[in-house]
Amino acid sequence: MNSQGARGYQEGLLVDTLDRMRRNPEGRKVVHLRFSQLMPHNRTPVRIRIINRMFRNLESGRQAQLFPIGNDDLVIVVNAGAQRDVANVCERIRTLFESDPVTHLKDGEPDKFILWFDLGLDAALAIHTAQQLRAHVQKMPPRAENALPNLTPAVLDDVQKKLAFANIVPFIRDQVAVRLDPQTSAASIEFYEFFMAIAEVQKLLAPQINLLGDRWLFQDLSRTMDQRMLEMISRHPHARSAPAISLNLNLETVVTPTFESFVMRVPKEQKVIVEVQAVDVLTNLTLYNEVESALSQMGHAVLIDGLTTTALSVLDVGKLNPDYAKLVWSPELLNTMDPRGSRATSMMKQLGGNKIVLSRVDSADALQWGVRSGIGLYQGRFLDSFSKPARKPAPVRKPG
Numbered sequence: 596m597n598s599q600g601a602r603g604y605q606e607g608l609l610v611d612t613l614d615r616m617r618r619n620p621e622g623r624k625v626v627h628l629r630f631s632q633l634m635p636h637n638r639t640p641v642r643i644r645i646i647n648r649m650f651r652n653l654e655s656g657r658q659a660q661l662f663p664i665g666n667d668d669l670v671i672v673v674n675a676g677a678q679r680d681v682a683n684v685c686e687r688i689r690t691l692f693e694s695d696p697v698t699h700l701k702d703g704e705p706d707k708f709i710l711w712f713d714l715g716l717d718a719a720l721a722i723h724t725a726q727q728l729r730a731h732v733q734k735m736p737p738r739a740e741n742a743l744p745n746l747t748p749a750v751l752d753d754v755q756k757k758l759a760f761a762n763i764v765p766f767i768r769d770q771v772a773v774r775l776d777p778q779t780s781a782a783s784i785e786f787y788e789f790f791m792a793i794a795e796v797q798k799l800l801a802p803q804i805n806l807l808g809d810r811w812l813f814q815d816l817s818r819t820m821d822q823r824m825l826e827m828i829s830r831h832p833h834a835r836s837a838p839a840i841s842l843n844l845n846l847e848t849v850v851t852p853t854f855e856s857f858v859m860r861v862p863k864e865q866k867v868i869v870e871v872q873a874v875d876v877l878t879n880l881t882l883y884n885e886v887e888s889a890l891s892q893m894g895h896a897v898l899i900d901g902l903t904t905t906a907l908s909v910l911d912v913g914k915l916n917p918d919y920a921k922l923v924w925s926p927e928l929l930n931t932m933d934p935r936g937s938r939a940t941s942m943m944k945q946l947g948g949n950k951i952v953l954s955r956v957d958s959a960d961a962l963q964w965g966v967r968s969g970i971g972l973y974q975g976r977f978l979d980s981f982s983k984p985a986r987k988p989a990p991v992r993k994p995g
Contacts, residue, residue, distance in 0.1 A: 606729035609662040609670055613714070613722045620714035622675035625721045626685065627710040631666040632697045642905060643667050644810060646691075649684050651811075651878045653677050665732035670725070685709050687909050745808025746816070750801060755819045757800045763823050766795045769833050772841065772952055772974045775966065785972055786839035786868055789828055791820045814845070821848040825857040841868035841898060846875050849886045858893060867895040868919065873906040876915065887916060898952070904928070904939065913945025921952040924961045924975065943969060 616623060630638055630646070647669055653659040658677035662670040673681045689708065692698045698708045712721035746754075767789055774785040797806045807813055821844050828834050828842070840861075848854055849869055861867055869890060876883045876899055887897045896918035902910075903923050912920050922928075922939060943951055948969035956962055956975030965973060 605662050606664060606725060606732050609664075609672075610722060610725045610729055612660065612662075612672060613718065613725055616672070616714055617718035617722065620718065623714045624673050624675075624678055625712040625714060626671045626673060626681060627712070627724060628669045628671075628685065628688065629697070629708055629710070631664075631668050632707065633692060633695050634697075637692055637695050638667055643669075645874050645905070646688055648810065648874050649688070649878055650681070651814075653680060664728050665735055666728070668728065670728070691905065691909050743803060743805040743808070745805050746801075746812045747809075748812065750804050751812045751816060754800050754804075754806070754816060758796070758816075758819055758823060761800065761823075763791070763796075763820075763827055764830055766792050766799075767824060767828065767831055768792050769831065770974060771978065772972055773978045774972050777966070777969075777971075782978075784838065786841045786866075787833045787837040788841040788843070788870065788974070789824065789831065789834065790843040791824055796820070818845050818848060821845055822851070822853050825853050828857070829860060837865070839866040839868055839896075841870055843870045843900070846871055846879055846882045846886055849889070850882075858895070868898050869895070870898045870900045870921070873899055873901040873903075873910055873912075877906075877910050883915065891918075900954075902942070907939060907942060912942045917946070917950070919950050919952055919972070920946055921954045921974075922970070924953050924955045924957070924965075929964060 613625065628646075630643055647661065647663060650659060650661055650669075650671060653673075654661050658674050659681060660672040662672075664670060671681060689698050692708075700706060710724075712718075712724075714721060768791070769787045769789050771787055772785045773782045775782050793806060797804065806816065824842065825848075828840070834840050844854070858867060867890075869886070871883065871886070883897075890897050898919035898921060899910075899912055899915065899917045900921045901923065902912065902920055903925070904927060920942060922942075928939065949971040951970045952972040952974055953961065953965040953970045954974045956965070956973050956977045958977055961975070962973060962977060
């Protein structure tokens with residue numbers, strides 16, 4: 596999806612960039628990932644966003660320039676020094692969609708999914724491809740979800756200034772994570788998770804803007820929200836009484852003075868659990884390892900969040916040694932715990948069910964599946980009734 600301006604903006608920018616570079620290619624290559632050719636059930640907005648973020652570090656390091664195309668394709672202009680890294684990510688993406696026919700490589704036939712162009716040799720062909728993409732996207736009907744204009748650098752600056760002085764306590768939400776004892780069938784509160792309600796932030800600070808519309812600008816905004824939440828979280832009543840508190844943070848936030856100051860204010864008997872998104876771990880393994888080691892030395896913990904069957908297909912969670920891993924419940928998990936094994940099964944064997952949190956538990960069926968699978972921790976609307984004073988375990992009948 597285009598993240599800026601009118602239809603054809605990114606595609607036009609790509610054409611101009613390639614035309615400028617053809618005069619001095621300097622070993623650059625162009626890779627065209629044709630996500631538009633995937634089967635509809637594979638080409639979901641969530642998957643496309645996750646995949647695009649896999650290249651974030653290379654783009655932020657100015658080793659690659661990303662052009663998200665309006666038909667869901669992705670074109671990347673890659674400097675010589677980053678081509679091996681991009682190729683490795685591309686092969687991980689191919690594995691992610693290995694069940695889709697377009698990703699299959701056949702002897703004697705060109706690759707239909709990932710196309711490479713050497714700007715020193717194929718500049719004219721690369722530019723022609725970009726021009727075709729531009730023409731195609733300009734003819735596409737507008738998408739309904741773009742009703743609100745996307746976040747821009749100028750609006751981001753304004754929102755961040757407002758956020759710096761706003762009372763954000765009303766924006767902070769919490770949700771309990773419950774540990775179910777398989778022997779006693781009793782539940783006790785493991786931790787309270789705290790997070791910022793994006794919809795409320797948008798409603799108050801930028802009601803006419805889609806804050807999530809540009810992934811890179813929103814990433815900057817989320818770091819500002821991290822800083823404010825760390826400053827204010829101690830005022831939340833549940834934060835003061837919880838045996839452990841869990842915070843959704845960017846990896847970069849954990850290595851800031853604000854986080855260090857926050858940890859120093861936390862009572863010694865209270866554990867801090869940092870929840871990081873699986874896609875952030877995937878795109879910055881080096882920083883994740885540093886954060887995991889630092890938290891462990893401080894006596895705190897790290898949780899890898901957002902683990903779906905898709906994420907597990909490209910991320911070996913067991914080797915990352917998290918203190919917790921959060922598996923997102925979906926009905927498709929009903930078929931994963933079988934003798935043939937699965938990514939989710941493998942993760943539970945490596946970490947142990949007592950470290951797995953089944954999230955978004957919204958029904959008795961989800962809870963029963965988790966118990967049968969040996970999962971120890973649960974979170975979701977179905978468990979929110981246990982959101983009681985944190986030091987008083989609440990009895991619950993074991994399902995099934």
